Amino acid sequence: MSIIMKGADVAKSIKEELVKEVEALKEKGITPCLSIIRVGERSDDLSYERGARKRMEMTGIQCRVTALPKDVSQEEFEQTFSRINEDSDVHGILLLRPLPKSLDEGPVRAMIHPNKDVDGMSPVNMAKVFSGDETGFAPCTAQAVMEILQYYGVMPRGKRITILGRSMVVGRPLAMSLLKADGTVTLCHTRTEELAQECNKAQILVAAAGKARMVTEDMVGENAVVIDVGINVDEDGGLCGDVDFEAVKNKAAYISPVPGGVGSVTSSVLAKHVVKSAKGFCKMLAQNSSIW
Numbered sequence: 001m002s003i004i005m006k007g008a009d010v011a012k013s014i015k016e017e018l019v020k021e022v023e024a025l026k027e028k029g030i031t032p033c034l035s036i037i038r039v040g041e042r043s044d045d046l047s048y049e050r051g052a053r054k055r056m057e058m059t060g061i062q063c064r065v066t067a068l069p070k071d072v073s074q075e076e077f078e079q080t081f082s083r084i085n086e087d088s089d090v091h092g093i094l095l096l097r098p099l100p101k102s103l104d105e106g107p108v109r110a111m112i113h114p115n116k117d118v119d120g121m122s123p124v125n126m127a128k129v130f131s132g133d134e135t136g137f138a139p140c141t142a143q144a145v146m147e148i149l150q151y152y153g154v155m156p157r158g159k160r161i162t163i164l165g166r167s168m169v170v171g172r173p174l175a176m177s178l179l180k181a182d183g184t185v186t187l188c189h190t191r192t193e194e195l196a197q198e199c200n201k202a203q204i205l206v207a208a209a210g211k212a213r214m215v216t217e218d219m220v221g222e223n224a225v226v227i228d229v230g231i232n233v234d235e236d237g238g239l240c241g242d243v244d245f246e247a248v249k250n251k252a253a254y255i256s257p258v259p260g261g262v263g264s265v266t267s268s269v270l271a272k273h274v275v276k277s278a279k280g281f282c283k284m285l286a287q288n289s290s291i292w
Contacts, residue, residue, distance in 0.1 A: 002249045005256040007264025010151040014268040021275050022060040032278035033062040034092045035084045040070035045096040055267040081108045092118035092274035118273035129173045132180045137273050142174040144265035156183035164188050165208030207242035215243040223253040229262050
């Protein structure tokens, strides 16, 4: 029987440290603040927003939400984003994506201040992730996988690691983080030939392809560590991951569930990034210079 890698346990350990750091910042007159920008009312955006707000509240971080209509113009969207980006009281900005097809996120990706880019969307932060520079912010979901591995004592060093998924939100930045941790990484996707065999070789398998239950028992090696990043809706309307959990759980040594796994840690990583940004702001104030 696998050890279930519960996100709630990881989130709790992160929270305990963050509460102390937030209290220390407030004693210096700095209240960490996250600004969430949402366009429209997609159900998954609203769900993530609720989770993020709750996590910020639990750690003492201020959270503001700017909700724009789905049909907002590109000009108004950029003006609103710019105003928040220039607000010195805001330490982190989270833009809920994907945006409506009528909007181009390119200008705001280029615009966002790297120190406020707590979900790693700016070219500056992505470059830092790819170069191994820890001063940047990795996308929260990718970083959540690293937090889970660390909490459960799974060391990537020397391990054969397969990531199924090549997005800039999870697959590619996660590959860079695992390489930095001395893992031997193979990056696969849904068009990889002999995909099952590639996945089966892995000692650590990360599923982030966005296809419900596509990782079956034959794709998982004996006693592998399986991290499921996928969030899908099945034919019965329930949430499920990219891994067939019931089929795989008795073969893997460790496995993360969906829901209750990576998603539970992502908002904690977001809070961690906001606090990191606020600490940087506090340091720059002490040096009488501007971080923004």
